[in-house]
Amino acid sequence: MIAFELPKDTDKNLKFLIFERLNTGGIVLNDMEIRNCLYRGQLNDLIRELAKSDEFLACVNQKNLDKRMKDRGLVLRYLAFLQMNYRNARKGMKNFLNEFLQAYRNPGADKLNEFRDTFKKSMKAAYTIFGNQAFRLRTERGSWSTQLNASIFQVLSVSFADYDLGALTRASDLIYEEYLDLISTDEKWVDSVKASTGEIQRIDYSFSTWKQRLAEVMKVTDPNDSQRVFSRQLKEEMYRQDPTCKICNQRITVINDAALDHEKHYWRGGKTIPENARLVHRQCNLQREH
Known part of the structure; x- marks a missing residue:
């Protein structure tokens, strides 16, 4: 057996890269599994907790999502894009997610509770609006895909964090129709969440376009807005x-x-x-x- 010892102050991204290159025997670990080894702490524990929450499981409605920590990968995306502006992903998604895990590895009780409450609110909003078919595109036959789309998950779920749950509930039909219109009329947006999704231009377009559409819906939403919808x-x-x-x-x-x-x-x-x-x-x- 060959052992490697790295200085304690070795850069986390460098450790990640070394771990990747050494990761060649047996079952090769994916990115999230490597992060689970390198970034142990309170944030990692919270990610594991939220991936098992009823709000998340009902909303994503995806079998075997817990295999190879795909579910935790989605929770990580949510928290990273919630806390750090999506434009910070210019260095690439791997570095973006690693930097978030390092910066908030042990954030304290108040921040952990904020992350937990906001995540659950966004999941409740998504379920209210889309039921158990959230974060999906439509098939050629017009039905919802059975496979959840990670890029759509990060865009929609993070956007709901900006609004009160009651207001999102009142506007649920409007938001649903706005999303249908988006994926029916904006081929560039659909392409941005389907291919080369780690490119900053695609991340920027997917976030900015949907956030603008949602803002227009929410701008006119109040308790009496249902009279127009x-x-x-x-x-x-x-x-x-x-x-x-x-x-x-x-x-x-x-x-x-x-x-x-x-x-x-x-x-x-x-x-x-x-x-x-x-x-x-x-x-x-x-x-x-x-």
Whole structure:
């Protein structure tokens, strides 16, 4: 057996690199498993705790996510992007996550409680808005993918930390529709969360674009805002009754391609009541508005 001894003050990123290069026998450890060895402390314990929390498990709804610490990797992404501006990831995701773990290795009780409470709030918000299909893209058939997308997880979950849970709950239908519109109309955003996701340009675009959209939704959200927005339940009921677009008269194949439109626009006095709602293709509705 060959043993290596490093000085105590050896840079953590250098230790990580050395560990990677020595990690060639047996089962090769992935990045999160290496971090679990190098960055032991209160933060690492919290990450393990949050990965097992009911709020997280209900929201991600992914089997075998705990294998090879993929679940802990998601929690780490959340905490790192929550605490450190996403633009700090210019040196690469590995360094970004390692620097966060080193800086907040033993942060103290107050910070740990802040991380815990904020994480659970974001998970509750995501579940309220998306149910157990959060952080996913749609398949070609229009259904939600069975596989969670880590880049979408970090963007959406961190964005919810900026708002009150009650306000997010009131705006849940609006946020859901805004996300559907984003992934239906912005190919650049979808590409940013699907390929080369560690590139800073893609991270920047995915965060800035969604945060701007969410801010616009939340800007007009208050306890009375529901008077301007049809509920998701009404859309589902109308889709079951007749899935025909009332603009192009073609069948709407999947419900996620549908939107509820004010037959008489609300800014022209049309009320947000079932009698003034009609089911349309999302794209047909966009063309009507523009």
